[in-house]
Amino acid sequence: MENLFSYYTQVIFITFIVVNHLFEIYLSRRQVTTLHQHRNEVPKEFRTLLTLPDHQKAIRYATAKLNLSQFRLVWDAILLFYWFPFRGAEKLYLALPAVGVHHEVLFLLAFVMIQGILNLPWSIYSTFVVEEKFGFNRSTPKLFIIDRIKGLALGAILGIPLLYGMLLIYQGLGKWWWLVAFLFMTTFQFILIWLYPTVIAPLFNKFKPLEADELKAGIENLVTRAGFNAKEVFIMDASKRSSHGNAYFTGFGKNKRVVFFDTLLKGLATTEVLAILAHELGHMKLKHIPKSLATSLIISFFGFWLMGTLSTSNWFYTGHFIRIISPGVLLLLFSQAIPLYSFWFGPISSWISRKREFEADAYAAGETKAQDLISGLLKLYRENASPVVTDKIYSGFYHSHPPALERIKRLESFK
Ligand SMILES: [Zn+2]
DSSP states (O other): OHHHHHHHHHHHHHHHHHHHHHHHHHHHHHHHHHHHHTTTOOOGGGTTTOOHHHHHHHHHHHHHHHHHHHHHHHHHHHHHHHHTTTOHHHHHHHHOOOOHHHHHHHHHHHHHHHHHHHHHHHHHHIIIIIIHHTTOBOOOHHHHHHHHHHHHHHHHHHHHHHHHHHHHHHHHSGGGHHHHHHHHHHHHHHHHHHHIIIIIHHHHSOEEEOOOHHHHHHHHHHHHHTTOOGGGEEEEOGGGTBOOOOEEEEOOGGGOEEEEEHHHHHHSOHHHHHHHHHHHHHHHHTTHHHHHHHHHHHHHHHHHHHHHHHTTOHHHHHHTTOOOOOHHHHHHHHHHTHHHHHGGGHHHHHHHHHHHHHHHHHHHHHHSOHHHHHHHHHHHHHHTTOOSOOOHHHHHHHOSSOOHHHHHHHHHTTO
16 A cells, blocks of 8 residues: 555656646747747837837847746756656765764755756856846856855855754654644744845845935825835845846835835836835735735645655655655655645735735825836836736746736726
């Protein structure tokens, strides 16, 4: 029975590796086809702000990224085959010398390092070839290397104690370890989200309060009306890495922030910046961060319960081609194999996220003019060379924001 379970799991696992990657390549091809079909004409809704050359640049840029992503998907599938059906992960575990809990930590660190090195060429190519070709890259090899080293150091400082904590809980607490591990992980995540705006993000970028004179009065007005403090609006030196513009909101409680990329402020009129700020404030006002935290808490609780249940099931390990029952292997399987199964739920989270974007847009349309948000968004599309056309299924899987046309139509209705 156990063997049969293990055998079926192996078949299902291999099927998922193959089907997921083929499906993602198919989605990417669909998107390329849709872009290609629209290459000769700017859709009529966008003609006032987008010229044909802008539109075509966006299509060429998106196509270049999609083509790269298809090679990347093949590469990812090969790596998965190597680690699991070809037993690379099992060999790695057995090759490492350490004992007890250190063995587990060493195994996971070695895996992350090898995977990181194998994937490095992709980010080098993407930054210094694709982004460079379309004029977006501002990073230098030096900054790129510094970023990697900082990321690695941060990962080690946060990740190693987290791993030891999880593994000690597993070893020391018996049957209910997963519940304690869940509480431990959740606390850790809350601390991270709390520290992110003021401690972690400043390691990579400089933040200063937004205080451009002509903006200040308008900002204070908007921010106070939303019930926030103008000190919570910051500008970030994103231009040192890339000329892509953006804005985001982060943190919760006293540590929340709205952050503008300096690259976003350059091309926009004051009224458009205010409309985008109103959109971000809408996310805060509508409590989108606490809401997504609550959702991810529920999912994570379920995930830990599942981990607890599967941790002693032999077939789960052998079914994923590792004949070793150990907490390190369990964590590896939950980070590498389970996402293949959960991939198919992606459209649900994209759908929720898009619904929240509409809500924030509605808030912004009430606080500022819908037209300012429309023109601000379209300028962002233009400056970032994001195509305004998209394939519906592709977008349903990957886009956290509604397609340009739907978003603008909805905004038009608020006028
Ligand atoms: Zn948003």
